[in-house]
Amino acid sequence: MSMQDTGDQADGLRHLQSARARVLAVASGKGGVGKTNVAVNLAVALAQRGRRPMLLDADLGLGNVDVLLGLSSRYHLAHVLAGEKSMEEIIVTGPAGIQILPAASGIASMASLDIRQQAGIMDAIGALESRLDYLIVDLAAGIGSEVLQFSRAADHVLVVLTNEPASITDAYAFMKVMSRDYGLRDFHVLPNMVRDLAEGNKLFERLATVAERYLHIRVHLAGRIPLDHFLRSAVRAQEPLLLRYPQSPAAKAFADLAEQVLAWPRPTEHSGGHQFFVSRLLESDASGR
Ligand SMILES: Nc1ncnc2c1ncn2[C@@H]1O[C@H](COP(=O)(O)OP(=O)(O)OP(=O)(O)O)[C@@H](O)[C@H]1O
Ligand SMILES: [Mg+2]
Numbered sequence: 001m002s003m004q005d006t007g008d009q010a011d012g013l014r015h016l017q018s019a020r021a022r023v024l025a026v027a028s029g030k031g032g033v034g035k036t037n038v039a040v041n042l043a044v045a046l047a048q049r050g051r052r053p054m055l056l057d058a059d060l061g062l063g064n065v066d067v068l069l070g071l072s073s074r075y076h077l078a079h080v081l082a083g084e085k086s087m088e089e090i091i092v093t094g095p096a097g098i099q100i101l102p103a104a105s106g107i108a109s110m111a112s113l114d115i116r117q118q119a120g121i122m123d124a125i126g127a128l129e130s131r132l133d134y135l136i137v138d139l140a141a142g143i144g145s146e147v148l149q150f151s152r153a154a155d156h157v158l159v160v161l162t163n164e165p166a167s168i169t170d171a172y173a174f175m176k177v178m179s180r181d182y183g184l185r186d187f188h189v190l191p192n193m194v195r196d197l198a199e200g201n202k203l204f205e206r207l208a209t210v211a212e213r214y215l216h217i218r219v220h221l222a223g224r225i226p227l228d229h230f231l232r233s234a235v236r237a238q239e240p241l242l243l244r245y246p247q248s249p250a251a252k253a254f255a256d257l258a259e260q261v262l263a264w265p266r267p268t269e270h271s272g273g274h275q276f277f278v279s280r281l282l283e284s285d286a287s288g289r
Contacts, residue, residue, distance in 0.1 A: 021129050021134060022134050022135070023137065023153065023155045024155065024156045026038055026042075026160060027151055027159050028159060029141070029143060029167070030169075033160050033192055033193075034160050034193065035139060035141075038158070038257075040068055040094075040138075041240050041242045041251070041254040042261065043096075043136050044095065044242045044243060046258050047097055048255075048258075049262065051134055052099075052133045053133065053135075053136055054100070055101065055136050055138060056101045056103050057102045057138055058137050058139050058140060058150055059139060059140035065094075068235065069238060071094060076102035076103055077101070091128075095240055095243055096240070101128075134261075143177055148178065151174075151178055152184065156264060156267070157187055158188045159188065159190065161191060163191065163193070163194060163199060168207060171189070175187050175211055175215060175219075176215055186217070187211070189208070189219055191203045191204055193225065195226070196226070200225075201221075204219075223257040225257070226250055230244075230248035230249075231250045242255070
């Protein structure tokens, strides 16, 4: 990864290219390591920096985006697919103006649509592109096929992990499957709930060394989020940490993460973008994997 590609120059370039929304998937392997909090606070931090993020809630399980923000999203993509709701009707506006698109089982059921219906849904999602810069996908835990398909279709994959054996093993397993089955070569890694920067760095080094040697992939450190009791209070209050406790250590780390994300070079291997994301999802469904 080019390290010079930061600062003002990159910022200018980004605005030139800003017509296409970037898709960032937040994965982890192991559950409960902080994906949803990362997705939500990253979205808020990007909104605070003048970007227009949309959160795609790909996991309507307990305690995910809607619950974390105290929103009730009763409808999701499946209702759009069934023709019962329009895209506008299912999108929820959250704190700091972030937009939330509840997907749930919607994407899975896209496989059963005929070509004309698929084209219709692609148009509907594609039309959203003009109103967002970043689509952040909050994934379910595990390495189920939906998790893999979303990750494969994204421009960037962010892997959240904590300093415990099960989390490290599962993060590794996720990267192994993604690299082996889908040829993904670059992963951004985010140690969460670390005691200090040194612990975060060490955790990253451990994973990166093994992954680079045995999987032949590139692993980039995205940031380090400290263990922070303010985060637990924010979760209880159903408010993003960045808004409730902006001065807390983890809030500052999320702001740093957003700065990193803004500096990530756009992947060159494909054109990216929301339309592209959906067509890739459909492509993979059609191949029956
Ligand atoms: N940096 C942190 N400091 C303290 N607690 C944290 C931190 N990050 C996450 N947690 C705790 O972990 C819990 C789970 O976080 P979160 O819901 O974001 O995980 P997840 O990976 O999305 O879980 P799931 O796999 O179930 O979707 C939070 O409710 C919070 O209590
Ligand atoms: Mg979650």
